[in-house]
Amino acid sequence: MRLRSLLFVPGDRPERFAKAEASGADAVILDLEDSVAPEAKAAAREAVAARLASASRPVPLLVRINPLDGPDSEADLAAIRSAEPDGLVLPKAEGAASIRALRARAPALPVLPIATETPAALFRLGGYAEVADALLGLTWGAEDLPAAIGAVSRHPEGGFTPPFEMVRALALFAAHAAGVPAIDTVVPAIGDPAALDRAIAAAVRDGFTGMMAIHPTQVAAINAGFTPDAEALAEARAILAAFAAAPGAGALRVNGRMVDRPHRLAAERLLARAGDQAADR
Numbered sequence: 001m002r003l004r005s006l007l008f009v010p011g012d013r014p015e016r017f018a019k020a021e022a023s024g025a026d027a028v029i030l031d032l033e034d035s036v037a038p039e040a041k042a043a044a045r046e047a048v049a050a051r052l053a054s055a056s057r058p059v060p061l062l063v064r065i066n067p068l069d070g071p072d073s074e075a076d077l078a079a080i081r082s083a084e085p086d087g088l089v090l091p092k093a094e095g096a097a098s099i100r101a102l103r104a105r106a107p108a109l110p111v112l113p114i115a116t117e118t119p120a121a122l123f124r125l126g127g128y129a130e131v132a133d134a135l136l137g138l139t140w141g142a143e144d145l146p147a148a149i150g151a152v153s154r155h156p157e158g159g160f161t162p163p164f165e166m167v168r169a170l171a172l173f174a175a176h177a178a179g180v181p182a183i184d185t186v187v188p189a190i191g192d193p194a195a196l197d198r199a200i201a202a203a204v205r206d207g208f209t210g211m212m213a214i215h216p217t218q219v220a221a222i223n224a225g226f227t228p229d230a231e232a233l234a235e236a237r238a239i240l241a242a243f244a245a246a247p248g249a250g251a252l253r254v255n256g257r258m259v260d261r262p263h264r265l266a267a268e269r270l271l272a273r274a275g276d277q278a279a280d281r
Helices: 014-021 038-053 073-083 096-105 120-134 144-149 162-178 193-206 216-225 230-245 261-280
Strands: 005-010 027-031 061-064 087-090 111-113 182-184 210-213 251-254 257-260
Touching (some): 005 216, 014 027, 014 038, 038 061, 038 073, 096 120, 120 162, 144 162, 162 182, 193 216, 210 216, 230 251, 230 261
Parallel strands (some): 005 027, 005 210, 027 061, 061 087, 182 210
Antiparallel strands (some): 251 257
């Protein structure tokens, strides 16, 4: 499943489902958690189950359930289990134990954990490698954790504060350690395309492979940012061609710069990702 962009849509707003699915997002997350008020959760479950049960599914449909330790998750799963979503998004996940607990209730559904929403979760990030086969990817959140500790995650002028830069980095490395897609968190400022562009550029630079979105207008920029451009593809092909022509070389000069094994591996990864995206089109 290609996961450059994952667009949230509130589960109690079924009139928005079709627009979300037509946005170009690689996946749509039908949300039963934070964007749905407690009194609307029953209606949201009904709407999400009805959408999943309909015949057409132009894009993968994931469902964000409520946290496992609360009263709503069992009702969420009961409502959607037979409708077979393409995966579940698990908030407030706390490592491999949370994934195993969810899979015990929904064995066939892959999981995208939001892996940094409690203080305890940070100390369990390394465990996701144990359950990598059950994961769609791994993402992180910048809202619940600061609320839990009485902090603010972002500077007024933009960017994360040092503690949450660390959290973001830990989530990134946890995803790569597990060998699954690393999905960056949302950009809340939907009216600030420059902020979104900066966040996308930073995510691509740092090694994330996709990003969550909270509005359809964010999707096109996210998809473009996480799709390798022609120049990057050409450079990657040149690196691999140079090593193929000199299989015993440890380092080579390509396009005026020295490259070695890490550059070759990065080139292989980029071309593999581009090939996966092309195959999905």
